[in-house]
Amino acid sequence: MLSDSHEPACSGYDGGMKRRTPAPISDDDRRLFLEAIGEVQPFAPVQAPPAAARAAPHPRMLEADEAAVPGELLDMAFDPATLEVGEELSYLRDGCPPKLLRQLKRGQFSVQDDIDLHQMNAAAAQASIVMFLAEARKSGFRCVRIVHGKGLRSRASGPVLKGLTDRMLRRRDEVIAFASARPAQGGTGAVIVLLKA
DSSP: OOOSSSSOSSTTOOTTOOOOOOOOOOHHHHHHHHHHHOOOOOOOOOOOOOOOOOOOOOOHHHHHHHHSOTTTTTTOOOOGGGGOOSOOOEEEOTTSOHHHHHHHHTTOSOOOEEEEOTTOOHHHHHHHHHHHHHHHHHHTOSEEEEEOOOOTTOOTTOOHHHHHHHHHHHHOTTEEEEEEOOGGGTGGGEEEEEEOO
């Protein structure tokens, strides 16, 4: 039932309004309170109990590794190439036998020289590739490696130097084939190039 007064029906509810500051305690109220409770005795200070000791950490992973059969971690069936980041590059000039590209991908050609394009801008990398291939041909090298990087810090357009290397090598007359390197030689961050004899 609603009350006739304008006071809220629920005394604990302040209607979202700011609470009023309580009225100061009068001397009479203070005296009455002290008479009602009598003498007060302060508690003696008590020292806090010592914190419980933490249990030592348990090396579960170490135990699991030691419990494994010797060599089991090394013999796990997985292809390291699946751990690579990015797409593999691959190219074979028209008219050349497919066996040549397979051999190149398997690492059956010895790399005779290499160049690293890291820290270069596109113009410097392009000039370096042209000079590097010319010197390789002059030296009689058949197989070289170009490290272009994986472009992990590239923008949405993708790895700049990797794309540049791919486009340039496809246009070079002296290039017979190329493929992304095996993991030990740089994986998808490098390309092995086979040149004309």
